[in-house]
Amino acid sequence: MNNHFDHARRNFITGMLVVSGLTVLPAKVWAVAEKQPSSNPDNLFLSTLCDLVIPQTDTPGAVDVKVPEFVEVAVKHGLSGAPVDALSRFEFALLSDVPGFNTLSYQQQIEALTPIDNGSFSRNPAEKPQGDLALWKAIKALIVTGYYTSQAGSSEELRYVLIPGKFDADVPADASTRAFSSDWTGVKFG
Template sequence: MNRRTLVFGMGAAASAGGLWACVRRGDRAALSSEQQELLARVSDLTIPASDTPGAMETQTPEFVALALAHGVGGHEPALVDRLAGELEQAGGGRFTRLDAAAQASALQKLDEAAFAQNAATGEAWRAIKSLIATGYYTSEAGASRELQYELVPGRFDPDVPLTADARAFSSDWTSVDFG
């Protein structure tokens, strides 16, 4: 599927706002159900629910679909099928047909290979993982419950001990840009 079909397929939405409305409703119809399932599974496996919501509760797969449709980071919707290929190679079978444990193992294996030095595989996974991270940590729960969000700090403390239960600030904009 090319990027254009995905955009138009996602609803009556020619405008970004309309598209987003579709995405917020969970309307991912433009992706095949198998592609949707794949994005959902890898998102869930990467950032599961814990004492805070995970990727699924924050509609992170929907954000990934939107980002791919619009080319965020220069990425394209074709990456979903390429990721399916990478996962199949890692897991020895079609990812969506594997049981949960085998899926986790396949993604684990792909992830390790993709982030190894001089990685020979995993280009699609690195791209989609980066979109999962952006989607999750800029969602309300990811940004303000998993991490901390403070719009108006009011002061600057230049040297603070980092405690064991500390959470990073999603509102540290310099770090978001350069960190």
């Protein structure tokens, strides 16, 4: 892809994130994360979570684009309101709630994480996860933010059109239609 458009895309996304109130920009987090070793053995649990949230399909998954490294750096800087020890606290809580989580099959891990995920994003306070399991909402937000602000996430998973064109209320869409990476107006961060 043309470097001018890559630069314009990052500037646009960064600008939208500044407007939305993030204090640490994903572009700065990526600058640090890209320097970290990609085979950090300490982030096996985090890599599993990233793979569960955004697995590899016809486009690279979260692990492929180094989202675990992004999340580690983002947590250290308090992005999405996550405490510095959010990852270790969540891991301990999840392994206490679901013993042997790391040894479960991919499908079993999805099934174990689904009620926590549903509760984290529920409007019903009775469904919210308790204790450190409530950290899932911030961790998942960082995984998604990291992926869609990465080079592959913003250019391969999403379509990028610097100026998407005129308004057309009747756009044909099917399962293969990708969202625009240049449309961050409806995203709420934080």
